Amino acid sequence: MSVPSRFLRGAGAHAEIDGDAFNDGAFILSIGGAQQSHVDLADPRNVFYEYLRRIANVIDVFRPQGEPIRILHLGAGALTLARYVQAARPGSRQVAVERERELLAFVVEHLPLPEGTDCALLVEDARDTLVACAEGSYDAVVLDVFSGADGATELAAPETYRLLARAAGEEGVVLVNVGDDPPLAFARRQARLLRKTGYDVAALAETGMFSGKHAGNIVLAATARWDAEWTAALVAAGPHPAAVLTGGSYDDFAFARAD
Numbered sequence: 001m002s003v004p005s006r007f008l009r010g011a012g013a014h015a016e017i018d019g020d021a022f023n024d025g026a027f028i029l030s031i032g033g034a035q036q037s038h039v040d041l042a043d044p045r046n047v048f049y050e051y052l053r054r055i056a057n058v059i060d061v062f063r064p065q066g067e068p069i070r071i072l073h074l075g076a077g078a079l080t081l082a083r084y085v086q087a088a089r090p091g092s093r094q095v096a097v098e099r100e101r102e103l104l105a106f107v108v109e110h111l112p113l114p115e116g117t118d119c120a121l122l123v124e125d126a127r128d129t130l131v132a133c134a135e136g137s138y139d140a141v142v143l144d145v146f147s148g149a150d151g152a153t154e155l156a157a158p159e160t161y162r163l164l165a166r167a168a169g170e171e172g173v174v175l176v177n178v179g180d181d182p183p184l185a186f187a188r189r190q191a192r193l194l195r196k197t198g199y200d201v202a203a204l205a206e207t208g209m210f211s212g213k214h215a216g217n218i219v220l221a222a223t224a225r226w227d228a229e230w231t232a233a234l235v236a237a238g239p240h241p242a243a244v245l246t247g248g249s250y251d252d253f254a255f256a257r258a259d
Contacts, residue, residue, distance in 0.1 A: 006106040015103060017078075017110050023048075027111060029078040031103075037078030039111050044083035050239045051217035054204045055175050056084050057237045058221050059140055061230045062173050068092040070137070072167060074126040075144035078107050079119070086117045094119035095138075097129045126155060127163070136169025144177045146190065156186070158193055165197040165222065174199070176220040183212045191220055191254035200226035203250055204234060207241040210253050 004017045013032030020026035025042025028035055038048040047053045063069055068091035073082055076098035085092050094117070098104050101123045113119060122129065126145060141164050145155060164174045176194060180187040195201050199222035209216050231244045245253055 004106070004110045006102055008100050008102050010100045010102075015106055017106075027078075029107065029111075037080050039078045039080050039083065041111065044080075044087040044114060047080060047084055049080075050206065051177050051179075051219055052080060053239055054219045054234070054242075055081065055142060055144075055177065056088075057234055058173060058175060058204070058219070058230075059085065060088065060237070061233050062223065062227075063089075063139065066090075069139040071095075071140040071142065072129070072133070072138045073097065073142050073144070074129065075142075076104060076107070076121070077144065078111060079113060081142060081144075082117065082119050083114060086114055086119070090116065092118065095122060095129075096120070097122045097124060097126055099123065099125055127160065130160070130163035130167055133163070133167040135166050136171065137167050139168070139172045140175065141167045141172065142175045142177075146176070146178045146180075146186070156190060156193075158196065161193045161197050165199055168223075170224045172223070174220075174222040177217055178220065179215075179217045181215045184209075184218070187218050188254050188256065191218075191250070194220050194222050195251070195254055197222060199224055201246070201250055202226055202231070202234075203245040203253060205243060206239070207243040210243055210245065212256070 006015050008015050011031060016030045018028050020028055026040040029037040040046040047056050068089050070093045071085055073096040076096040079096060082094050082096055096119055104121050168174045178187045178190050191203060202221045204219040208214055209218055231246055234244045235242050
């Protein structure tokens with residue numbers, strides 16, 4: 001069976017969609033040979049990647065179950081999270097932004113969104129989208145473009161975090177995925193930038209990630225008021241072993257020297 005493929009001019013690499021050999025009805029999007037996204041068309045609630053599962057868990061706890069939300073996805077990938085939101089919160093209004101023009105068209109051609117999904121697909125720069133957002137435009141804003149210090153560095157700036165907080169407003173939540181390598185200097189810097197928005201902040205990851213000795217992903221979250229009950233719920237939800245840092249623990253991670 002041939003594997004769908006398309007050249008992405010912006011990335012200078014081919015995108016491919018392969019079937020998941022271990023999960024019927026699931027597919028893997030790879031770019032330049034590196035796996036980027038996992039989609040389970042048979043069960044969109046099945047979020048395979050750990051960091052994305054943690055983001056979905058935050059979305060689950062910050063609003064009552066099943067309640068539609070307005071959500072902005074900056075960095076669309078294979079639209080895994082958009083599919084999850086539609087399944088878990090039907091009627092949600094979603095916007096997904098991706099600057100790789102060929103990628104969105106390729107994904108929706110071979111991995112169509114579920115019927116009834118209200119998700120506008122925009123091909124533009126994430127910062128341009130944020131600049132155009134009025135305060136409180138969304139209940140959740142997800143930034144998923146950082147894959148280490150070499151990725152999307154133009155967004156790793158104080159102004160970006162101010163714009164993220166403005167788009168979410170007083171009632172929303174900001175979620176930032178940061179992939180990094182030891183000693184996590186880049187991730188710590190992003191954690192500090194989010195802290196400086198003045199919002200309550202949290203960091204979620206596999207427990208060992210916060211030692212700074214392992215490569216992986218850390219999810220940063222910010223709201224006007226972090227509910228302490230969310231922390232326990234998110235630790236319990238996993239994926240395990242799970243850690244959720246808030247308050248002094250968050251600052252210990254964010255402001256530690258990355259030797």
